[in-house]
Amino acid sequence: MPTYTMRVFRGDPGGGEFKDYRVETGEGMVVLDVIHRIQATEAPDLACRWNCKAGKCGSCSAEINGKPRLMCMTRMNLFEEGETISVAPIRTFPLIRDLVTDVSYNYEKAKQVPPLRLKPPDPDGKYRMMQEDVDRAQEFHKCIECFLCQDVCHVIRDHEEHKPKFAGPRFFIKIAGLAMHPLDTVDRTKWVGTHAGVGLCNITKCCTEVCPEHIHITDNGIIPMKERMADNVDPVVWLLRKFRGAKGKQPA
Amino acid sequence: MATVQYETHEHDVIVIGAGGAGLRAAIEAAAQGVSVGLVCKSLLGKAHTVMAEGGIAAALGNVWPEDNWQVHFRDTMKGGRMVNNWRMAQLHAQEAPERVLELERWGALFDRTKDGLISQRDFGGHRYARLAHVGDRTGLEMIRTLQYHGIHQGIDVYMECKIERLTKDGDRVSGAFGYWRNSGEFVLFKAKAVVLATGGIGKAWKITSNSWEYTGDGQSLALWAGADLIDMEFVQFHPTHMVWPPSVAGLLVTEGVRGDGGTLKNKQGERFMFNHIPDLYKGETADNIEEAERWYTDKKNNRRTPDLLPRDIVARAIRAEVKAGRGSPHGGVFLDIASRRPADYIRKRLPSMYHQFKELADVDITKEPMEVGPAQHYVMGGVRVDADSTAATVPGLFAAGEAAGGMHGSNRLGGNSLSDLLVFGRRAGLHAALYAKNLGGRLNVDAGHVQAIARETLEPFNRTAGENPYAIQADLQDTMQNLVGIIRTEEELKEALKKIEALKARARKVGGGGGRTYNPGWHTALDLKSLLTVAECCAMAALERKESRGGHTREDHPYSDDTWGTVNVVLSQRDGVTSLRREPLPKMPDELKALLQERT
Amino acid sequence: MIREVLKDQRGHVRAAARPPIAAAHLRKDAWWALPLTTFVVLTAFIIYSTWAALQNAHYYVAPYLSPFYSPCISKSCVHSTFGYGLPDMTFPVIGVLSPAFLILWGPGLFRLTCYYYRKAYYRSFWLAPAACAVRDVKGGYSGETRFPLIVQNFHRYAWYVAVIFIVLLTWDALLAFRFPDPRGGTQFGIGIGTLVMWINVIFLAGYTFSCHSCRHVCGGHVDVFSKTPARSSLWHVLTRLNEKHPTFAWLSLFSVGLTDLYIRLVSMGIIRDLRIL
Incomplete structure (x- = not known):
C-alpha cells in the first residue's frame, strides 16, 4: 500500500510547527482516515474536529496542500505516491490547537441575520409553495456550515478590520435563501449592504471554488443580492414598482 | 488533595445534546418562559441528525389522503413487533404531522407535491408514502431549521462541552458536571431539570453509520444516576x-x-x-x-x-x-x-x-x-420514560430521541426517528419546564461529589504509560461486531460479557498523553466509560431475551415467543453493579388493539 | 489564550490569535498560472484595441465594418450605418482621436463592470486575491463600497447599452451579405468576412445575454416564480446561459479583436477575402 508523508500542523497560539508523519494508507482512504491513524498510533492528542465522515456535517475543514477542503472528502489517491502532503488548520480563524480553530465568529454572524417572518397561511390554514418556488432557496439550504467559504474569503482572511461589519459568503447565501423564500415578508436588501457588508465582496469567487456542496454561492447568492440592492437605486425599477403598485416587503 | 476549579452556570432546564430532540426540547422549554441551557459535545448544528437522509414520517395525507394517524400507529407497532410502548407510538403518530408543519413555519423547505404541499415518499414498513423529505438530506434541513429558529429564542448554547456525570440533591437530579473540550476546564450546570437528548450507542460497533459522538452518554448518565434503561437488546x-x-x-x-x-x-x-x-x-x-x-x-x-x-x-x-x-x-x-x-x-x-x-x-x-x-445504525432501547412527559424514573430527569427507549419496540421504521425527535423533543422540553416551574426553591449540588468526578476525569493524565484509549475502543468494537451483531447466540453473548469485563479493567488503566486543551486521546479515554456501560447493558439484555424479535435475533432461539412479547427487559444500576429484570409492557386500551386487528 | 465568555453562546473558549504560520500560502500547485495568463491576454487585448482605435483607418472594406467602429456616426466615416444625412462632425475629438473612442466606451464599460471580468481582473491585476487561499498583496481594502468601485453596481446600465450594440452589430452582419455589384448597386453574397462577423455577433450576443444583470432584470428579481410563468421560464433559460458567461466572455473578446484584425488586413490588402457565394 502507498506510503505518504503527512506534514501536519501541531501547536497552539503560542507557537507551533509542521511535523512529519509517515503513514501507510489503505484502499479508498481519505485524509481524515490518515489523521485518525496518526492519532491511534503516534499522536493520540492530535487535535482535529470531525463527526460524520461523509461530507454532511462540515466539521473536518482544513487546508490540505494549502487548499481549503473537507478532510473526509479528500481521497488519498488524489496525491502522488510518496508525496508530502501538508495539513493545516483553517487559518482565517483563531487557533485553539493543532487543526482545531475557534469558529465562533460564524455563530455570532448567524445570530444577526434577521429571521424569517411568514405571510399568513391560505384560508384553509395551509401554506402552499410550488417546487419551482423553493428550488432556488433549497440550493442554499444544502449548506453544511463547514465554513470553508468563510475561511477562503479574502475579506475575512486578509482584511480583518472588516470583520465587525462583514458577514461572509455563508451568510450571504443564508440571506439570499430568506430573500427568495416564497412566503417571507422581510426586505433584507438594504440590510445586506449596511449590516452584512456585501459591498466588500469583490466577487472573486473563491467561496464558490471551495464549496464542498457545490453551491453556486456567487452566481446564485451574492450577485442576485447585489442586483436586488441595485434595484433600490434603479429609477426604472422604481417607476415600474410605482406603476404596478407592487406590495413591498417590510425592511429588516 | 488540591481542589479542582470549575465554573458554574445556573438554569431551570439543561438540555444535553443538540440534535433534533435536544434543539426541539430547548425551543419548547424556552417557550415556557424558563431559563434554558443547551449543552452539546460538538459545534452547534453538527449533531448526528444531519446524517438522517430519507425523511420524517408523518401522516399528513398529502400524497395519499387515506393516510391517518391510526394507520401510522399500526405500521409503527407492527414494525416494532408489538413491544413498543403503545402510548408513545400513539402520541408519535398523532403529533408528527403538526411537528412537521411547524418546521415548515420555521423555514424548512420540503420537496413539494404538484399542489404545493409537502411531498411524501415511500419507505419500508409504511403503508402509504409518508415521509416528508428534502431530497436525501432531510436531517440537515431539520437541524438547520431548528438551529436558526433556536438561536432567536433566548437559549444559552454551550458548545463543545461534554457532560461526565449528573449531580443529585437527594432523589432529585440537580445538575450536570463536565468539561469544555476546547480547554479541558471543568464546568458545573446547576438545573432543576435535565433533558437527555444525546443519541445512540453506535460507537460500540466497528461497522456503524454513527459518528464518534455516539458513545451512549445519555443512557449511561441516566443509569449512573439511578434511572432505568429498557429494550437495550434491540439494536437496529x-x-x-x-x-x-x-x-x-x-x-x-x-x-x-x-x-x-x-x-x-x-x-x-x-x-x-x-x-x-x-x-x-x-x-x-x-x-x-x-x-x-x-x-x-x-x-x-x-x-x-x-x-x-x-x-x-x-x-x-x-x-x-x-x-x-x-x-x-x-x-x-x-x-x-x-x-x-x-x-x-x-x-x-x-x-x-x-x-x-x-x-x-x-x-x-x-x-x-x-x-x-x-x-x-440505531438503538431502539434507551432511558425508560413516561410516554406523555418523557420523565425518566429519577425525578428531574427527562429523555427524548434515540436516548430514550420504548417508542420503537424491537425495530424502528425508517423515518420514524426524525418524527420521534420532534414529537418527544417537544414533550421533553415542555414537561421539563413545567417540572422546573413547579419545583420552586433551589437544589443543592454536593461539592464533594463534584470534586470526586473531577479527579476521576483527570486520572488518565497520571498514567503516562497507561493503556492506549484508541486500542481499547477498537477492541470493544471488534467484540461487539463479532459477538453482539445481527445474529446472536448464548455462547457468544457470554463471551462478549467476559471480554467487556476485561476491557473495563483495561479502561481503568487508560493513559493519556498531552495536555487538557482539545485532546482527543483524553476525550476518547473518558468516553470509554459510557461506551463500556452501554455495551454491557446491550449484551446482558440480549442474553436475557431468549427469542428473536425485530433488532434482536438469536440463532439459538430463532422464533418470536408470545410470552416474551409481553415484557420489557429493564436494566438498572446500584453501587456500580448493573442488574436486570423483566417487567410487563403497559396495557394497551381495546380501541387501539382494534386498530391493530384491522385489515393490513 | 484569552477567555472571553459570550452572552448567549457561552463557554465557547475564544482563542486570540491565528495559527502561527508565516507563509503567505501553502499551495503547491501552479496557482499563479491562471492569473498570469489572464493578465497577459487582457493586456494584449487592451493594447491591440487601443492601437486599432487610434488608427482611424482600415476599418471598413465593403461590405465589412469593424466592430470597433460601429456604428458610424459621422459623415467623415468611410461607411454609413444609418444611410445618409449624418452631421459632419469634425470637432477635434473625432478628427484627432478617431470615432472609435465615441463608441468603445459602451462595450468597454460593459466589460469593465461585468461580474465575470471583475473577478478576472481583481485576481490578475489587483491580486486581491491572486488565487484562493493566497494572501492579498495589498492591505487597506474597501471592496466595492467606495467611489470609484461602487459604480460597478450600475452594471445593468452598461448592459442596456450593450444590448443596443448587439442590435447594431447584427445590422452590420446583415449588411455583410450585400456585396458591391461591379455593375453598380449591390448583390447578395457570403464571404469569409461575413462568417467572421456572424460568429462575432453570436459570441457577443451570447456574452451579453448570459450577463448576471440580464438574468436578474429578466426574472431573477421575482420571489414567487409560479406566479410569473413567462419571467420564470426566461430566467431558467438565462440561467443555463449564465453558466457559460465566462466562456462567452473570452470567446467574444477574441472574436471582436480578430474580426477587427481580419477586416483590417483585408482592407490593407495583406490578405484577400474569399467569396463563398
Missing part, C-alpha cells in the same frame, strides 16, 4: 450501507433509494427479497415481481414490494444471501436503481447518494448498481 442494523472501499464501510445508503424505485439483487441478479417475506408481512407484501412493479404507481390494488420490508428483515435477508455465497465481490449485495430510473431523476431525488458514491467509491449510481451491506 440498517440493511444498506457502503461496504467498499474499506475506509467508508458503514456509510449510510438511504432507504430512500428503495423508496424511489431501487431494488436489491444478489450476484445472480435475482431479486432475493421475494424469498425472505416473513409470515407477519405476507398479507401486505407482493410475492411476485409484476405486482411489486405495479405497486409503485397503484398502491390501492397491489401489495408493497418486499424491498421495502422493515429494516430488520431486509438486514437479515442480506446477511443470509452473503452467507450462502450469493453476495457481491466485497461482501454485500447489489442495490440497483441505475437500470430502473432515469439518471436525472436519481440525481434530483438522491443527490447526496450520487455525490457520496462518486467521490468516495468512484461509482456512478446512475450507471451501475451500488454494493451495500448492513451496519449498526
Whole structure:
C-alpha cells in the first residue's frame, strides 16, 4: 500500500510547527482516515474536529496542500505516491490547537441575520409553495456550515478590520435563501449592504471554488443580492414598482 | 488533595445534546418562559441528525389522503413487533404531522407535491408514502431549521462541552458536571431539570453509520444516576450501507433509494427479497415481481414490494444471501436503481447518494448498481420514560430521541426517528419546564461529589504509560461486531460479557498523553466509560431475551415467543453493579388493539 | 489564550490569535498560472484595441465594418450605418482621436463592470486575491463600497447599452451579405468576412445575454416564480446561459479583436477575402 508523508500542523497560539508523519494508507482512504491513524498510533492528542465522515456535517475543514477542503472528502489517491502532503488548520480563524480553530465568529454572524417572518397561511390554514418556488432557496439550504467559504474569503482572511461589519459568503447565501423564500415578508436588501457588508465582496469567487456542496454561492447568492440592492437605486425599477403598485416587503 | 476549579452556570432546564430532540426540547422549554441551557459535545448544528437522509414520517395525507394517524400507529407497532410502548407510538403518530408543519413555519423547505404541499415518499414498513423529505438530506434541513429558529429564542448554547456525570440533591437530579473540550476546564450546570437528548450507542460497533459522538452518554448518565434503561437488546442494523472501499464501510445508503424505485439483487441478479417475506408481512407484501412493479404507481390494488420490508428483515435477508455465497465481490449485495430510473431523476431525488458514491467509491449510481451491506445504525432501547412527559424514573430527569427507549419496540421504521425527535423533543422540553416551574426553591449540588468526578476525569493524565484509549475502543468494537451483531447466540453473548469485563479493567488503566486543551486521546479515554456501560447493558439484555424479535435475533432461539412479547427487559444500576429484570409492557386500551386487528 | 465568555453562546473558549504560520500560502500547485495568463491576454487585448482605435483607418472594406467602429456616426466615416444625412462632425475629438473612442466606451464599460471580468481582473491585476487561499498583496481594502468601485453596481446600465450594440452589430452582419455589384448597386453574397462577423455577433450576443444583470432584470428579481410563468421560464433559460458567461466572455473578446484584425488586413490588402457565394 502507498506510503505518504503527512506534514501536519501541531501547536497552539503560542507557537507551533509542521511535523512529519509517515503513514501507510489503505484502499479508498481519505485524509481524515490518515489523521485518525496518526492519532491511534503516534499522536493520540492530535487535535482535529470531525463527526460524520461523509461530507454532511462540515466539521473536518482544513487546508490540505494549502487548499481549503473537507478532510473526509479528500481521497488519498488524489496525491502522488510518496508525496508530502501538508495539513493545516483553517487559518482565517483563531487557533485553539493543532487543526482545531475557534469558529465562533460564524455563530455570532448567524445570530444577526434577521429571521424569517411568514405571510399568513391560505384560508384553509395551509401554506402552499410550488417546487419551482423553493428550488432556488433549497440550493442554499444544502449548506453544511463547514465554513470553508468563510475561511477562503479574502475579506475575512486578509482584511480583518472588516470583520465587525462583514458577514461572509455563508451568510450571504443564508440571506439570499430568506430573500427568495416564497412566503417571507422581510426586505433584507438594504440590510445586506449596511449590516452584512456585501459591498466588500469583490466577487472573486473563491467561496464558490471551495464549496464542498457545490453551491453556486456567487452566481446564485451574492450577485442576485447585489442586483436586488441595485434595484433600490434603479429609477426604472422604481417607476415600474410605482406603476404596478407592487406590495413591498417590510425592511429588516 | 488540591481542589479542582470549575465554573458554574445556573438554569431551570439543561438540555444535553443538540440534535433534533435536544434543539426541539430547548425551543419548547424556552417557550415556557424558563431559563434554558443547551449543552452539546460538538459545534452547534453538527449533531448526528444531519446524517438522517430519507425523511420524517408523518401522516399528513398529502400524497395519499387515506393516510391517518391510526394507520401510522399500526405500521409503527407492527414494525416494532408489538413491544413498543403503545402510548408513545400513539402520541408519535398523532403529533408528527403538526411537528412537521411547524418546521415548515420555521423555514424548512420540503420537496413539494404538484399542489404545493409537502411531498411524501415511500419507505419500508409504511403503508402509504409518508415521509416528508428534502431530497436525501432531510436531517440537515431539520437541524438547520431548528438551529436558526433556536438561536432567536433566548437559549444559552454551550458548545463543545461534554457532560461526565449528573449531580443529585437527594432523589432529585440537580445538575450536570463536565468539561469544555476546547480547554479541558471543568464546568458545573446547576438545573432543576435535565433533558437527555444525546443519541445512540453506535460507537460500540466497528461497522456503524454513527459518528464518534455516539458513545451512549445519555443512557449511561441516566443509569449512573439511578434511572432505568429498557429494550437495550434491540439494536437496529440498517440493511444498506457502503461496504467498499474499506475506509467508508458503514456509510449510510438511504432507504430512500428503495423508496424511489431501487431494488436489491444478489450476484445472480435475482431479486432475493421475494424469498425472505416473513409470515407477519405476507398479507401486505407482493410475492411476485409484476405486482411489486405495479405497486409503485397503484398502491390501492397491489401489495408493497418486499424491498421495502422493515429494516430488520431486509438486514437479515442480506446477511443470509452473503452467507450462502450469493453476495457481491466485497461482501454485500447489489442495490440497483441505475437500470430502473432515469439518471436525472436519481440525481434530483438522491443527490447526496450520487455525490457520496462518486467521490468516495468512484461509482456512478446512475450507471451501475451500488454494493451495500448492513451496519449498526440505531438503538431502539434507551432511558425508560413516561410516554406523555418523557420523565425518566429519577425525578428531574427527562429523555427524548434515540436516548430514550420504548417508542420503537424491537425495530424502528425508517423515518420514524426524525418524527420521534420532534414529537418527544417537544414533550421533553415542555414537561421539563413545567417540572422546573413547579419545583420552586433551589437544589443543592454536593461539592464533594463534584470534586470526586473531577479527579476521576483527570486520572488518565497520571498514567503516562497507561493503556492506549484508541486500542481499547477498537477492541470493544471488534467484540461487539463479532459477538453482539445481527445474529446472536448464548455462547457468544457470554463471551462478549467476559471480554467487556476485561476491557473495563483495561479502561481503568487508560493513559493519556498531552495536555487538557482539545485532546482527543483524553476525550476518547473518558468516553470509554459510557461506551463500556452501554455495551454491557446491550449484551446482558440480549442474553436475557431468549427469542428473536425485530433488532434482536438469536440463532439459538430463532422464533418470536408470545410470552416474551409481553415484557420489557429493564436494566438498572446500584453501587456500580448493573442488574436486570423483566417487567410487563403497559396495557394497551381495546380501541387501539382494534386498530391493530384491522385489515393490513 | 484569552477567555472571553459570550452572552448567549457561552463557554465557547475564544482563542486570540491565528495559527502561527508565516507563509503567505501553502499551495503547491501552479496557482499563479491562471492569473498570469489572464493578465497577459487582457493586456494584449487592451493594447491591440487601443492601437486599432487610434488608427482611424482600415476599418471598413465593403461590405465589412469593424466592430470597433460601429456604428458610424459621422459623415467623415468611410461607411454609413444609418444611410445618409449624418452631421459632419469634425470637432477635434473625432478628427484627432478617431470615432472609435465615441463608441468603445459602451462595450468597454460593459466589460469593465461585468461580474465575470471583475473577478478576472481583481485576481490578475489587483491580486486581491491572486488565487484562493493566497494572501492579498495589498492591505487597506474597501471592496466595492467606495467611489470609484461602487459604480460597478450600475452594471445593468452598461448592459442596456450593450444590448443596443448587439442590435447594431447584427445590422452590420446583415449588411455583410450585400456585396458591391461591379455593375453598380449591390448583390447578395457570403464571404469569409461575413462568417467572421456572424460568429462575432453570436459570441457577443451570447456574452451579453448570459450577463448576471440580464438574468436578474429578466426574472431573477421575482420571489414567487409560479406566479410569473413567462419571467420564470426566461430566467431558467438565462440561467443555463449564465453558466457559460465566462466562456462567452473570452470567446467574444477574441472574436471582436480578430474580426477587427481580419477586416483590417483585408482592407490593407495583406490578405484577400474569399467569396463563398
